[in-house]
Amino acid sequence: MKPVRLFSTDLDGTVVGNNDATARFRDFWQSLPNETRPLLVFNSGRLLDDQLELMEAVPLPKPDYIIGGVGTMLSCRDQPSLRQAYTNSLGQGFDTEKIISLMSDIPGISIQPERYQHGLKSSWYLHDADDQAIADIEQRLNEAGIEARIVYSSGRDLDVLPRAADKGAAIRWLCDHLELGLDEAVVAGDTGNDRAMFELPQVRGIVVSNALDELKSFATSKHNMFTALEAEADGVISGLKHWISSAIEPRV
Structure with a gap:
């Protein structure tokens, strides 16, 4: 070791x-x-x-x-x-405004306060989401041309990040x-x-x-x-x- x-x-x-x-x-x-x-x-x-x-x-x-x-x-x-x-x-093409427009109508989701956001991180609240719900969001973003990774934790916090x-x-x-x-x-x-x-x-x-x-x-x-x-x-x-x-x- x-x-x-x-x-x-x-x-x-x-x-x-x-x-x-x-x-x-x-x-x-x-x-x-x-x-x-x-x-x-x-x-x-x-x-x-x-x-x-x-x-x-x-x-x-x-x-x-x-x-x-x-x-x-x-x-x-x-x-x-x-x-x-x-x-x-981390590459280019991560568009937080486009992410907001794509995600705002997802049932039960709400955007986190501005102090948690920056140009390479779009953060949301979504309570008790299952794996399929997270996969569906990731697919929605990818189909719109956003190469994103979703990190979901604490049964509430959803972060959209560049895939890298x-x-x-x-x-x-x-x-x-x-x-x-x-x-x-x-x-x-x-x-x-x-x-x-x-x-x-x-x-x-x-x-x-x-x-x-x-x-x-x-x-x-x-x-x-x-x-x-x-x-x-x-x-x-x-x-x-x-x-x-x-x-x-x-x-x-």
């Missing part, structure tokens, strides 16, 4: 939710030696500015990279050109950029929109005890997953101890 060189975690419900536990995660993370501490990636449905505001409000450690908008945004303070390079990798984008695709792109193997990465999450991270081949995972069945039922069937007994950030700490206590190596 290779040393862990990158850790990608969801925020809400994973390392955020209980400030005392979040502080324990921060302290644990900062206790790792600088020369061997893995790269830290926040990988959230929140947009980038929203994540930056959250980091001012809760006791999180500083990340090396931020992935936002369910894998549609990627940023690094020390590499400002990275954001545009990643955006370019999701949380897992962003991690794959970043690992390629950093010349890291996916078998050198650990991911953590709690809902269905984290599933794409866990689907990456050879990646190791941490499923917190409060995770929804939409993630648990998939992730726990894989051999390289750690299911924590603790919730949120405390579960993440347990998972990290499991995966990295035996061997970590200096980052490049």
Whole structure:
């Protein structure tokens, strides 16, 4: 088993939710030696500015990279050109106005507030949709010439993304950029929109005890997953101890 060189975690419900536990995660993370501490990636449905505001409000450690908008945004303070390079990798032709016109008449659907939207992410509420309903929406978009991916989670949140984008695709792109193997990465999450991270081949995972069945039922069937007994950030700490206590190596 290779040393862990990158850790990608969801925020809400994973390392955020209980400030005392979040502080324990921060302290644990900062206790790792600088020369061997893995790269830290926040990988959230929140947009980038929203994540930056959250980091001012809760006791999180500083990340090396931020992935936002369910894998549609990627940023690094020390590499400002990275954001545009990643955006370019997602292709062109994603038209949010056209998506709105195509989806507004779907029964039971409502668009999320503007603060959750951006040019590569169209977000909606649709309660208790089944797999067929999601497939029908995706087909409607594809037939209209929009190459889209739908990520549905929490029995409510529906995100329309470019086909090349999701949380897992962003991690794959970043690992390629950093010349890291996916078998050198650990991911953590709690809902269905984290599933794409866990689907990456050879990646190791941490499923917190409060995770929804939409993630648990998939992730726990894989051999390289750690299911924590603790919730949120405390579960993440347990998972990290499991995966990295035996061997970590200096980052490049």
